[in-house]
Amino acid sequence: MSEQTNRSTLIAAAIIFGGLLIGGYFLPDIINYVALFSPWLATGIGILFVLAVFFIFWLRGRYQRRHGR
Template sequence: MSDESPGNRSTLIAAAIIFAGLLIGGYFLPDVINYVALFSPWLAIGVGVLFVLAVFLVFWLRGRYQRRHGR
């Protein structure tokens, strides 16, 4: 990485944080779903769907932020 501008650096940091969040969330998701399924299978499905939607929400918000700030 020879051309480390502040924009590149913030993009890399944001990507690393998003990736780490997805890894941690994906690691614990089966345990959370199994625990919630003890109460309601439909609620467990909802938790899984919310996790997938949250992934898209994060990327949508990141894109919106970048468009607003002209990046």
């Protein structure tokens, strides 16, 4: 792997990790606020956050397969 590929992978991992960290930090507050109106909607938001994590990594893997990395 070239230096540019390593740097690109590191930047992508940092962005993904940062996004998950920020999202995970605010998720309990968001869920508690939404649960005041609808516990089902709050549960759905939590489930969507977890599914989004897998979706991000699925997209990343698909991108890497298409570009031969």
